[in-house]
Amino acid sequence: MTAPETLDHITTLIQEGEFFKLKKLLRTFQASELVALIENEEEREQLIIFRLLPLELATQVFEYLDLEVQRHFLENLAQDKITDILNEMSPDDRTALLEFLPANFVAELVQNLSEPERRVTLQLLGYPEYSVGRLMTPDYIAIRENWTVQQVLDFVRQHGGQSETLNMLYVTDARGKLIDDIRIREFLLAAPTTRVRDIMDHRFVQLTADQDQEEAIDIFRRNDRVALPVVSFEGILLGIVTLDDILSIREEEDTEDIQKFGGSEALDEPYLATPLLRLVQKRAGWLVVLFLGELLTASAMQFFEGELQKAIVLVQFIPLIISSGGNSGSQATSLIIRAMALGEFTLGEWWRVLRRELLGGIMLGLILGVVGFARIAIWQSITPIYGPHWLLVASTVGVALVGIVLWGSIAGSMLPLILRRLGLDPATSSAPFVATLVDVTGLIIYFTVALVMLRGTLL
Incomplete structure (x- = not known):
């Protein structure tokens, strides 16, 4: 069926x-x-x-x-x-x-x-x-180092049904302090008379009960474990955390970051379960902030109103300029936030990120600058709509694109690092926020380049 x-x-x-x-x-x-x-x-x-x-x-x-x-x-x-x-x-x-x-x-x-x-x-x-203690379960198998393999296997048969996982067994002393963890395959392959202490290597990974769940996610990823022991400050074994719980937390963290990345506060409940008024409240705050930020774009255009009246041709390229800077900033923000989440670099390596984005921003800007210059040149050859000074206009657009894309890359990459340094969530530097910032500053860069390159001709 x-x-x-x-x-x-x-x-x-x-x-x-x-x-x-x-x-x-x-x-x-x-x-x-x-x-x-x-x-x-x-x-x-x-x-x-x-x-x-x-x-x-x-x-x-x-x-x-x-x-x-x-x-x-x-x-x-x-x-x-x-x-x-x-x-x-x-x-x-x-x-x-x-x-x-x-x-x-x-x-x-x-x-x-x-x-x-x-x-x-x-x-x-x-x-x-959000601590590891909230995730742990007390259902695990603890054994002693003086036991034989046969005693261990008998104990597992008797009590294993209540354990969350039998992949790992945990060796504790008389006070309950964790002294090792051993994969059960080691016991299955060892002779029945072998002592636990003869199998131990005293190398194990542990979590503490008050440790942040995000740290636990990173430890699981680096050690490739299906379960990790949780201990107190004194090293007493309290419980274990299993991979399925970590995956659930990882999903929640990723969901929260994606929601923030879209320019919204994270939802506390599933989308359809969130009351409409609360959903509006979560989204309205950032929309108002972004709207006020975009008002600065209008202020920048008013400041250069005289130049716009003299060289109305510059207006045609404003959407091109704004979108290019915002796109480059959003790209950089996305890459940096994800790299930080995966632990690919530390805050102390910010200068390496800055150097890469400087070089990358220049190269990306040159690519877009050449494309922009070529577009104006091709249109001019078909229909001379840009006038006798079209070459200067094309050069202005090309140079401005280099500067704006470079600035967008730097702003987009550094903002998450600055927020992390301040103890804030890097996902707060969402793509819309970076795009708004680069929109305003991009216009200033564009008109400043135009004032320099078109002075004495169109301006």
């Missing part, structure tokens, strides 16, 4: 009240298939389908549902069903959900958790927002 046919069949079973048949059918689906199925249904059908799932499968499905759908379920499901699901959820996924909910709702939900799960949840929620 194809996906559309399956969806129609389920809808038919719901309409006919054949819930026993539907319950049997739903058990044949994988969790990922049920997630896609539920998110494609209307809200009423979503609740019916979810209520018919067995607890274990319902928990798996719930963890992967969109946060907005999760919140809808929490508001409409029976209290005992909600409690059972929250108790079965992994602590890190449960924490991510609770962060999304109103404080009074969270307090009620936490109160209904079992004692062990409530203790873990309150501990995770007690860490600063």
